Amino acid sequence: MLAITIAILDGLPDPVLLVNSRRSVVGANRAARELFVGSIVGNDLAVALRHPAALEAVDAVLRGAAAREAEITLPAPGSPSYRLIAAAIRSDERRGDGEPAVVVTLQDLTATRLTERMRVDFIANASHELRSPLASLVGFIETLKGPAKEDTEARARFLDIMHTEATRMARLIDDLLSLSRVEIEERVPPRDAVDLVQVIRGAMDLLSMRAAERNVTLNLDCPAGVPSVLGDADQLAQVFRNLIENAIRYGRADGRVAITVRAVERIPERGVPGVAASVADEGEGIPSDALPRLTERFYRVDKARSKALGSTGLGLAIVKHIVGRHRGRLAIESKLGQGSRFTVFIPSVAFR
Numbered sequence: 001m002l003a004i005t006i007a008i009l010d011g012l013p014d015p016v017l018l019v020n021s022r023r024s025v026v027g028a029n030r031a032a033r034e035l036f037v038g039s040i041v042g043n044d045l046a047v048a049l050r051h052p053a054a055l056e057a058v059d060a061v062l063r064g065a066a067a068r069e070a071e072i073t074l075p076a077p078g079s080p081s082y083r084l085i086a087a088a089i090r091s092d093e094r095r096g097d098g099e100p101a102v103v104v105t106l107q108d109l110t111a112t113r114l115t116e117r118m119r120v121d122f123i124a125n126a127s128h129e130l131r132s133p134l135a136s137l138v139g140f141i142e143t144l145k146g147p148a149k150e151d152t153e154a155r156a157r158f159l160d161i162m163h164t165e166a167t168r169m170a171r172l173i174d175d176l177l178s179l180s181r182v183e184i185e186e187r188v189p190p191r192d193a194v195d196l197v198q199v200i201r202g203a204m205d206l207l208s209m210r211a212a213e214r215n216v217t218l219n220l221d222c223p224a225g226v227p228s229v230l231g232d233a234d235q236l237a238q239v240f241r242n243l244i245e246n247a248i249r250y251g252r253a254d255g256r257v258a259i260t261v262r263a264v265e266r267i268p269e270r271g272v273p274g275v276a277a278s279v280a281d282e283g284e285g286i287p288s289d290a291l292p293r294l295t296e297r298f299y300r301v302d303k304a305r306s307k308a309l310g311s312t313g314l315g316l317a318i319v320k321h322i323v324g325r326h327r328g329r330l331a332i333e334s335k336l337g338q339g340s341r342f343t344v345f346i347p348s349v350a351f352r
């Protein structure tokens, strides 16, 4: 009977231990045998699990409690944490010593902890980013109410700075909202046929003034008959606004931003047909160690400089999530001193 029970428990992903009324381990499923290398069956549970909270939970069940939980950290590499659940095995039959009285299950909390950690970090970062423009606004308001009350020249200057800071806060909030909207929809693939070239033309028009301010030429190169993609037009517009805006902002003043659209037979690593659209600038480029971090929220290569340019550090994080929702791919290439190229691959409608 025990052998068949263990064989069944072997199919479970979580480690499971069976413990008898004297707290000896009488069975361990495959996941438990892999977790606790060495001989644990036949020994007191304390040999495998020296954790006081774990033993206390099992003892309480042996004394008559129906179930107990404990959170434990194992002394393994990476100190994985687990939720231990000890539950009594109720049986009408009288049981001998060899028979299990408690079933102990371990649930791996590592992934949950990591998600929690990321959420806490994100909230701390977002609050910090919002706090600095707000602190500067409050400072200027106080100055305007006090020392600079009658100084018309200072007032005009301070109002300009306050306007910039308030605009930055508004942009940050807009970006935070779009990020959470994109995340909510991430599991719902978009279903419309979208003309990517038209979307890109729209983004270029919207940014033409910004490009003119830096004397940057926006150039579009695309053959006729590029297939439509399976997409969400608003979100794809957001992707290209972000990429073209970055290319204008971090590219060379008086330089050129080259936008290229092509049909591709296979999207790299995805294997499905699609459209590749790339945005290339002639700026100073991105150091190779920064490349993998670029799509992290609030990551900027040069924090002070990006902030001075009015950046939020969320643009590429939004791009990554939108491309992910489209089951596409984002490729970033850069050569220091020569420029950067961001390529977005989106599956074409033919793939529907």
Ligand SMILES: Nc1ncnc2c1ncn2[C@@H]1O[C@H](COP(=O)(O)OP(=O)(O)O)[C@@H](O)[C@H]1O
Pocket (backbone or CB within 6 Å): 242, 246, 247, 250, 251, 281, 283, 284, 285, 286, 294, 295, 299, 300, 301, 302, 306, 310, 311, 312, 313, 314, 315, 316, 317, 340
């Ligand atoms: N075309 C580019 N050339 C050089 N660096 C870039 C380029 N695009 C993005 N970056 C770097 O990546 C960082 C993150 O970009 P992004 O997420 O769009 O945030 P933001 O533009 O708001 O700072 C930028 O701060 C910048 O350091």
Ligand SMILES: [Mg+2]
Pocket (backbone or CB within 6 Å): 242, 245, 246, 311, 313, 314, 315, 316
């Ligand atoms: Mg940006």
